[in-house]
Amino acid sequence: xxxxxxxxxxxxxxxxxxxxxxxxxxxxxxxxxxxxxxxxxxxxxxxxxxxxxxxxxxxxxxxxxxxxxxxxxxxxxxxxxxxxxxxxxxxxxxxxxxxxxxxxxxxxxxxxxxxxxxxxxxxxxxxxxxxxxxxxxxxxxxxxxxxxxxxxxxxxxxxxxxxxxxxxxxxxxxxxxxxxxxxxxxxxxxxxxxxxxxxxxxxxxxxxxxxxxxxxxxxxxxxxxxxxxxxxxxxxxxxxxxxxxxxxxxxxxxxxxxxxxxxxxxxxxxxxxxxxxxxxxxxxxxxxxxxxxxxxxxxxxxxxxxxxxxxxxxxxxxxxxxxxxxxxxxxxxxxxxxxxxxxxxxxxxx
Amino acid sequence: xxxxxxxxxxxxxxxxxxxxxxxxxxxxxxxxxxxxxxxxxxxxxxxxxxxxxxxxxxxxxxxxxxxxxxxxxxxxxxxxxxxxxxxxxxxxxxxxxxxxxxxxxxxxxxxxxxxxxxxxxxxxxxxxxxxxxxxxxxxxxxxxxxxxxxxxxxxxxxxxxxxxxxxxxxxxxxxxxxxxxxxxxxxxxxxxxxxxxxxxxxxxxxxxxxxxxxxxxxxxxxxxxxxxxxxxxxxxxxxxxxxxxxxxxxxxxxxxxxxxxxxxxxxxxxxxxxxxxxxxxxxxxxxxxxxxxxxxxxxxxxxxxxxxxxxxxxxxxxxxxxxxxxxxxxxxxxxxxxxxxxxxxxxxxx
DNA sequence: TTGAAAGCGCTAACAT
DNA sequence: ATGTTAGCGCTTTCAA
Numbered sequence: 001x002x003x004x005x006x007x008x009x010x011x012x013x014x015x016x017x018x019x020x021x022x023x024x025x026x027x028x029x030x031x032x033x034x035x036x037x038x039x040x041x042x043x044x045x046x047x048x049x050x051x052x053x054x055x056x057x058x059x060x061x062x063x064x065x066x067x068x069x070x071x072x073x074x075x076x077x078x079x080x081x082x083x084x085x086x087x088x089x090x091x092x093x094x095x096x097x098x099x100x101x102x103x104x105x106x107x108x109x110x111x112x113x114x115x116x117x118x119x120x121x122x123x124x125x126x127x128x129x130x131x132x133x134x135x136x137x138x139x140x141x142x143x144x145x146x147x148x149x150x151x152x153x154x155x156x157x158x159x160x161x162x163x164x165x166x167x168x169x170x171x172x173x174x175x176x177x178x179x180x181x182x183x184x185x186x187x188x189x190x191x192x193x194x195x196x197x198x199x200x201x202x203x204x205x206x207x208x209x210x211x212x213x214x215x216x217x218x219x220x221x222x223x224x225x226x227x228x229x230x231x232x233x234x235x236x237x238x239x240x241x242x243x244x245x246x247x248x249x250x251x252x253x254x255x256x257x258x259x260x261x262x263x264x265x266x267x268x269x270x271x272x273x274x275x276x277x278x279x280x281x282x283x284x285x286x287x288x289x290x291x292x293x294x295x296x297x298x299x300x301x302x303x304x305x306x307x308x309x310x311x312x313x314x315x316x317x318x319x320x321x322x323x324x325x326x327x328x329x330x331x332x333x334x335x336x337x338x339x340x341x342x343x344x345x346x347x348x349x350x
Numbered sequence: 351x352x353x354x355x356x357x358x359x360x361x362x363x364x365x366x367x368x369x370x371x372x373x374x375x376x377x378x379x380x381x382x383x384x385x386x387x388x389x390x391x392x393x394x395x396x397x398x399x400x401x402x403x404x405x406x407x408x409x410x411x412x413x414x415x416x417x418x419x420x421x422x423x424x425x426x427x428x429x430x431x432x433x434x435x436x437x438x439x440x441x442x443x444x445x446x447x448x449x450x451x452x453x454x455x456x457x458x459x460x461x462x463x464x465x466x467x468x469x470x471x472x473x474x475x476x477x478x479x480x481x482x483x484x485x486x487x488x489x490x491x492x493x494x495x496x497x498x499x500x501x502x503x504x505x506x507x508x509x510x511x512x513x514x515x516x517x518x519x520x521x522x523x524x525x526x527x528x529x530x531x532x533x534x535x536x537x538x539x540x541x542x543x544x545x546x547x548x549x550x551x552x553x554x555x556x557x558x559x560x561x562x563x564x565x566x567x568x569x570x571x572x573x574x575x576x577x578x579x580x581x582x583x584x585x586x587x588x589x590x591x592x593x594x595x596x597x598x599x600x601x602x603x604x605x606x607x608x609x610x611x612x613x614x615x616x617x618x619x620x621x622x623x624x625x626x627x628x629x630x631x632x633x634x635x636x637x638x639x640x641x642x643x644x645x646x647x648x649x650x651x652x653x654x655x656x657x658x659x660x661x662x663x664x665x666x667x668x669x670x671x672x673x674x675x676x677x678x679x680x681x682x683x684x685x686x687x688x689x690x691x692x693x694x695x696x697x698x699x700x
Numbered sequence: 701t702t703g704a705a706a707g708c709g710c711t712a713a714c715a716t
Numbered sequence: 717a718t719g720t721t722a723g724c725g726c727t728t729t730c731a732a
Contacts, residue, residue, distance in 0.1 A: 015709055026719045031711060041717055058474040058499060062412030062421075063709035066724035071412070073455070073476075080445075082638050087437045094456055095430075098465075103472055105423070105453050106444055115448075122453060124408040126423075149408060233642045262642045269619075269644040288432050292583045292612045294619040294644035365725055376703045381727060391701055413725035416708035 014057045023051040034059065071127045073103040074315055077119070077146075079136045080108040084258070084287035085157055085302070089134045092308035102129070102312070109135045109142055116145035124149035130315035132156050132308075136231075137199075154314045156307050159200035168310040168331040172201050175300040175335035176208030179254050179282050182298075182337060184212065186345055188252040188280065190222040194239050194264070195256030196231040205256050205284070224250060228260055236263020244271055251279060252343070258283035258290055261297055265342075269294065281342045290340065298343035306333040364407045373401040384409065421477045423453040424665055427469070427496075429486045430458040434608070434637035435507055435652070439484045442658035452479070452662070459485045459492055466495035474499035480665035482506050482658075486581075487549075504664045506657050509550035518660040518681040522551050525650040525685035526558030529604050529632050532648075532687060534562065536695055538602040538630065540572040544589050544614070545606030546581040555606050555634070574600060578610055586613020594621055601629060602693070608633035608640055611647055615692075619644065631692045646690035656683040 020027040025048060032039045033048040040048070051057075065071050076093050078086030094104045105128065107119045123131060123146070130152035135142050139158050143165065146153050154166035183191050193209050195202045206225075213223060226242065228235035236259060243249065244267065255261040261283030268275055275281045275295045283290055286301035310331040370377040375394060382389045383398040390398070401407075415421050426443050428436030444454045455478065457469045473481060473496070480502035485492050489508050493515065496503050504516035533541050543559050545552045556575075563573060576592065578585035586609060593599065594617065605611040611633030618625055625631045625645045633640055636651035660681040 013709090017709080027710080028712085028720070029718055032718085035711075039717075044717075056498075056500070058471055060415065060477060060709055061475045062415040062477065063724085064711070065410070065412040066416075066709085066726090067711045068724075069711080072472075082438075082441070084638075087441075088432075090440075090456065091432070091437075091458065094458055098457070098469070101468075101472070103455050103457070103476065105455050106440065107448070107453070108441065108444055118451075119448070121408055122422075122451070125411045126453065127410060127412065148406075150406075259642070262644075265644045266642075266646070288434075289639070289642060292609070292616075292639060294612075294615045296616070363725090367725080377726080378704075378728080379702060382702085385727075389701075394701080410725055413708090414727075416710090416725085417727050418708080419727080 013060075014055045015060075016057070019048065019051050019055055019057050022055060023048045065127055070129050072101055073105060073126065073128045074312065075105040075107060075123050075126075075128045075131045077107050077109050077131060077133050077135060077142060079134075080110055083136065084289065085136075085285060085304070086134050088287065088304045089132070089156055089308060092305045093132055093312065095305075096308045096312045100312070100316070109138070111138055111141075113141070113145065116142060117148070120145045120149045120151065123151055130154065132311045132315070134158065152315060154311045156311045157302065157304075164328040166311075166314040166329050168307050168314070168333065169201075170302040170307070170335045171332050172204035172335070173208040173211070175284065175302075175337075176205035176254075176256075177212040178208075178335070178337045179284075179298075179300060180209050180212035181215075182339070182343065183252045183254065183280065183282070184218060184221075186252075186280065186343065188221075188250075190224070190248065190250040190252070192224040192226060192243060192250035192253045193256075194226040194228060194236070194243075194253060194260055196228050196235070196260065198227075202256055209254070222248075222250070228263075231257040231259055233259050233263040233266065236260035237267045238263070240264040240267035244268075244273070249279065252282070253279060254282045254284075256284050258285045258287045258297065258299055261299070261342075262289055262293060265293060265295065265297075275342050276344055280345075283342075286336075286338050290338065293342070295342045296340035298340045299338050301336040301338050303333045303335060363410075364405045365410075366407070369398065369401050369405055369407050372405060373398045415477055420479050422451055423455060423476065423478045424662065425455040425457060425473050425476075425478045425481045427457050427459050427481060427483050427485060427492060429484075430460055433486065434639065435486075435635060435654070436484050438637065438654045439482070439506055439658060442655045443482055443662065445655075446658045446662045450662070450666070459488070461488055461491075463491070463495065466492060467498070470495045470499045470501065473501055480504065482661045482665070484508065502665060504661045506661045507652065507654075514678040516661075516664040516679050518657050518664070518683065519551075520652040520657070520685045521682050522554035522685070523558040523561065525634065525652075525687075526555035526604075526606075527562040528558075528685070528687045529634070529648075529650060530559050530562035531565075532689070532693065533602045533604065533630065533632070534568060534571075536602075536630065536693065538571075538600075540574070540598065540600040540602070542574040542576060542593060542600035542603045543606075544576040544578060544586070544593075544603060544610055546578050546585070546610065548577075552606055559604070572598075572600075578613075581607040581609055583609050583613040583616065586610035587617045588613070590614040590617035594618075594623070599629065602632070603629060604632045604634075606634050608635045608637045608647065608649055611649070611692075612639055612643060615643060615645065615647075625692050626694055630695075633692075636686075636688050640688065640690065643692070645692045648690045648693035649688050651686040651688050653683045653685060 134156045228239045283297045283299040286299040290297040290299040484506045578589045633647045633649040636649040640647040640649040
């Protein structure tokens with residue numbers, strides 16, 4: 001208490017020295033109390049701890065790092081603008097990181113080399129443990145920028161192309177296949193599949209769709225593939241107009257992204273087409289939008305919490321290079337179909 | 351180049367010393383080149399800069415802080431779980447922070463003192479410049495925890511109670527009033543107002559609603575106040591059922607939160623009540639959900655980018671205590687009504 | 701314009 | 717079990 005007041009006036013931080021002086025021990029003992037308590041006698045230990053508490057001492061992380069100790073911080077890079085996946089991943093990474101006392105920095109990616117170099121060097125200066133990269137496009141450029149500064153990276157959610165390294169993503173083939181299997185079980189005879197511009201992920205979804213449709217025992221049915229110009233609500237709405245203009249309309253629409261599905265839903269609402277009665281609608285990603293849509297959307301969960309857990313684990317491994325020469329690792333998590341009202345044939349009132 | 355290879359093998363970081371040796375100058379000169387380039391002769395300066403580049407040298411922020419330099423990092427504390435406002439604010443804070451080369455750490459708040467103390471001490475150890483607090487409830491407890499560790503705080507969006515300090519929020523009285531004025535202009539005769547549990551913010555909205563309805567020149571009309579048990583989609587859906595059970599239904603519903611409005615929309619959709627034809631619907635917050643809802647929602651934007659800008663400015667001021675004795679500051683930003691289809695009397699097809 | 705040197709808060713090796 | 721001490725990478729006087 002006595003010294004606290006002094007500090008309030010002097011505006012000087014309480015350092016390990018102050019604790020040492022006040023507790024009548026050396027700074028080495030204070031450091032030991034902090035880092036290797038078992039080396040300190042119980043009586044001294046508790047006295048030091050009390051002093052620490054009384055003075056409100058908090059370690060300066062910066063000073064620890066000078067001794068090569070890893071900084072307890074990871075970074076997440078997400079696309080600029082509203083991105084449900086990026087937001088959810090950030091949140092989940094933060095939760096996992098907190099469990100092992102790691103902090104999380106966020107950076108949004110601007111698609112330009114200069115700004116990438118800027119945040120990469122910033123993170124390098126902060127000596128962060130590693131970076132979780134969750135950008136939707138340009139993944140390779142982002143990875144290159146970060147690795148230029150020697151930052152350990154793990155790609156989350158998106159595909160990395162040629163550049164190898166740690167990565168964790170969802171099994172989109174399985175995800176898409178499950179959706180179509182679900183629709184087939186419901187007896188749909190005409191299924192439309194709407195996805196965005198070709199990416200590794202959309203190609204995997206297309207594969208899954210095809211696998212389900214061509215599976216042995218599945219009778220051939222009507223199908224239609226549509227490509228939206230982007231993974232946005234607007235693009236989804238536009239695509240839906242095409243759908244509604246058809247001579248014969250599909251009885252179910254599977255969208256490769258929740259945002260597309262939301263756009264489709266907007267269009268159907270305006271046109272007075274009921275979901276799921278007139279048309280079933282399924283999204284992908286199980287973003288925050290799925291459950292809160294006017295008609296709660298059946299969607300495929302990418303298991304973001306699992307992705308986050310893998311990512312942090314990989315970074316922790318990189319941080320402590322046990323097997324420096326171990327091969328590049330890539331984890332794949334299984335998606336989960338979340339069935340909601342938008343694909344139910346019989347309307348259930350809860 | 352030569353030394354780079356060595357470092358790759360030795361796994362040792364390039365320090366200011368290496369640069370000095372390689373460039374044939376003292377470390378003081380390197381430091382000056384970095385921080386006060388004008389004190390260094392052009393020729394030396396460029397030679398040092400080249401060496402820095404060649405060696406891939408990046409300053410260790412931690413070492414700088416030992417000299418009392420402020421850490422270029424701010425933190426944001428948001429509620430745990432999906433919170434559209436928290437997510438948007440984090441994103442906007444990050445954007446503003448990046449402009450002045452500040453990094454951003456995120457922490458989600460768990461409503462328990464121990465975990466609050468944990469992240470507060472973590473942030474204190476990181477010597478962050480300050481903390482933007484954007485929690486929905488328990489604001490005072492969070493502020494107390496952070497201030498216990500001497501962290502400069504600014505409350506964003508939510509109200510702080512007794513505890514003073516920097517704060518920035520939206521003028522909710524004006525926001526709510528604008529909504530009701532909008533509905534009155536559209537000729538609505540029976541307006542329902544649905545909000546969550548009483549908070550300072552909901553009380554301000556109620557005031558705004560009352561002001562608009564009791565304004566001089568406004569003829570008395572039918573009105574109805576409803577209170578949902580929480581600001582969630584589910585709570586909104588439940589409340590909407592009450593609304594639909596009424597002998598006479600309101601022609602417009604104003605919700606104190608977008609999530610409530612989404613719930614109402616779900617219920618109306620199931621019941622076959624068209625928005626806006628049968629019932630106008632307005633939300634609050636202009637979250638990501640507003641524009642993407644099946645019927646794009648008219649809502650009140652809280653001007654999150656402005657809030658973020660104020661918050662960062664306040665933190666920067668705290669960081670550099672010019673006027674230590676200046677009074678506690680509180681900024682209020684004006685909300686904006688964003689009109690979308692859900693409140694349009696005539697349906698416009700785009 | 702530059703270099704030398706002290707010291708920031710802390711850890712860890714070493715001495716006692 | 718505890719104290720002493722040499723740095724870690726950097727900034728910042730102070731001298732030259």
